[in-house]
Amino acid sequence: MTDTTRAEASNTTRTARWMLVAAGMFAVAWGGNEFTPLLVMYRLEHGFSAVTVDTFLFAYVIGIVPALLICGPLSDRIGRRPVMLPATSVAAAGSILIAIGADTAVVLFSGRVLSGVALGIGMAVGGTWIKELSALDPNTAPGAGARRAAMSLTAGFALGAGVAGILAQWAPWPTHLPYLVHVGICIVAGLGMIGVRETRAAVPRGERGTLASDLKIPAAAHRRFLMVVVPLAPWVFGAASVAYAVLPSLMADRSGGHPIALSALMSVIALGSGFGIQAVGRRIDTPNGARGALVALSILVVGMLLAAWAATVLTIAAALIAAAVLGCGYGMALVSGLQEVQRIAGPNDLAGLTAVFYSLTYLGFAIPAILAALTEAWPGSITYPAIFTAGAVLAALCWVFVRTRSSAHLPAPHPAPEASSIT
Secondary structure, three states, X not given: OOHHHHHHHHHHHHHHXXXXXXXXXXXXXXXXXXXXXXXXXXXXXOOXXXXXXXXXXXXHHHXXXXXXXXXXXXXXXXXXXXXXXXXXXXXXXXXXXXXXXXXXXXXXXXXXXXXXXXXXXXXXXXXXXXXXXXXXOOOOOOOHHHHHHHHHHHHHHHHHHHXXXXXXXXXXXXXXXXXXXXXXHHHHHHHHXXXXXXXXXXXXXXXXXXXXXXXXXXXXXXXXXXXXXXXXXXXXXXXXXXXXXXXXXXXXXXXXXXXXHHHHHHHHHHHHXXXXXHHHHHHHOOOOOOHHHHHHHHHHXXXXXXXXXXXXXXXXXXXXXXXXXXXXXXXXXXXXXXXXHHHHOOOOOHHHHHHHHHHHHHHHHHHHHHHHHHHHHOOOOOOHHHHHHHHHHHHHHHHHHHHHOOOOOOOOOOOOOOOOOOO
16 A cells, blocks of 8 residues: 555545544434424424423523533543543433423423433534544644534534424324434434544543532633623524524414424524535634624624514515524524634633533523513513514624624634544
């Protein structure tokens, strides 16, 4: 074998490594979002109120946030593999609970929490693992790790929602089959990750501090993180939840008798748009300023105004346009936020700071439940068009704040992680 052939084989192996972890992230993201287009089904066919259904949507945040905050630093302590490998099993367990608990709020809630735990592990640890595996390849472009992680998640979110919606609308066993499909995906992805190498050596037991001390993330106090990333982060899933949870609910009576399919279509359009813009996000983002974040917030201002228009006219075309633009805002906010995090964090707190970022992004999933509660408490006084218009104003204010700090407190570049000695 020639040196050129060996180099090509080595590059192929490196590609396979990160793609196998990406498949694990894809699987847990599928489980996190397969429930979303079925919200309409649980409300119309299983008797749950709008507030209860939106609470189910938010329930997995209860699993995500602790998993993010604990598992990221834990993987810095004991390695990426032992923390990430169980994620697909936990995701499968969550889907099984949801499948058997269609009429029981407690069981549905518990399944959603498990889905959140799995997704939290994947986001904090899987994303870091992909970033470090990508860094082993000298031909990998800067920012590729963040883009690969973001695109893996978005692909899982989009396909999970799309397939679940189609199966629930037209296939038999609508409350079971979508989740059984996901269990199969988890099994395949989980087996694939077993052979992926470690990129973070475990800290020897004698050199470890307490886990509580490891949970402290000094980089979270970095002024760049506070002034650029924090104002951006809640918009990631705030935009997504409006696109594929709130707007489909408003359009249920205008869906031509196919509310689940319309909800799935809006999810796919929103997340597909997010996936598409992430592919060019690296070119938009720059280490010399907050251009990526500013582009994201600009898109979100337009998206919220379009959501206000869609909530006023209640036509399918308007809703789909709004979902597409909000999806672009979601995707750009996610990838630019991750790239800011990876520039700020050193190798010892990359997973931890990624976890903090994702925890902030998932605050946006409280929006549907909050809006449903407000509109039920004050019908007629608080309307969705007014709420979305106020959201556009708030996004514009965030744009102004980030713009004034775009080039401030830029972090020094960090060396690529050394992982060649880890097997």
